[in-house]
Amino acid sequence: MKIINALKKKISGRMSSEEYSAYLRGKGATIGKTTVFIDPKQTHVDEQAAFLISIGDYCTITAGVTILAHDYSFSVLNNTYGIMPQNHRQTKIGNNVFVGRGATILMGAEIGDNCIIGAGAVVSGKVPDNTVWAGNPAKQISTLDAFKEKRAKYYEDGAITLAKGIITRLGRKPTYEEMGAYIGLFAPRTEEFRKYFEALSKRYETVADNVWNMEKKYIDLDDFLEKNHLV
Template identity: 50%
Template sequence: MSIVNKFKKILIGYKSSSEGYVEYLRSIGVSVGQNVEIFRPFNTTIDTQNPHLLTIGNDVQITGPVTILTHDYSWSVLKRKYGYIYGNQRKTVIGNNVFIGWRATILGGSQVGDNVIT
């Protein structure tokens, strides 16, 4: 590891490299397949509030900035209308051999199939 990469890891942490981000996701319970590459890990946001609800398949390439969610705040519309909150956490699945392009947002509850460019 070069001295620059060592400083990046100290300053930025797990988001300093694709490998670091992927290992972090696995360590907290996200199901992450093999050959997953996050090209701009510092600018990529992957929802870790519900790690058990996120699955990322094999051979996935994620550019940056990208956002991947397992929840959202759409419940706020129902809360204003009815006064109570319905569940807002949903399983998000990204299949195998997927490319997620620049500024894409994968919303909670989405299922991105295999061999998809989004």
């Protein structure tokens, strides 16, 4: 009955990430702790061979992702040559991996730890630890270290873009909550403001401390807005 109810939820789109993970585990898949399926309704994990699929801890699987452990291309050989050479392979995704929207992880793929797979990528073969991949077929486009430096460089620009969008489109100043992880730039490091940092740790316990320990460049949110000529 539990499996039937889980299947009904999956079909209706009401299944949560936790429920979908439990459903896949029930079919033999390995799903690590704190791994999240952003939109289970639009995620396609090979249920026929789920026991050949392993996804590590702290992974983010976004909408439209497909993860396979077999294919059906042998049907062409069946119709042409009268043979049925089925093919199954283990598919592994390591720890702390982000899989972008619409990516396809083909059977036999082995993605290492701390990897980023870009939206729409088609991944096969081995993906080394600490790398960033994109494209069809997917190729390495960066190391994780280089990606970190690039994102850090534009971190403040992202904060300005977000704040400007709220001011321009909503006609008011942004709140600390709306600024998300950008608050590391300007939020006072006092107990009064600690709650805003703690709110960032709904999934990862380390986020609050990591943002808290960032270099603070402004007195507060108003100072950030004024010095960037947003108000």
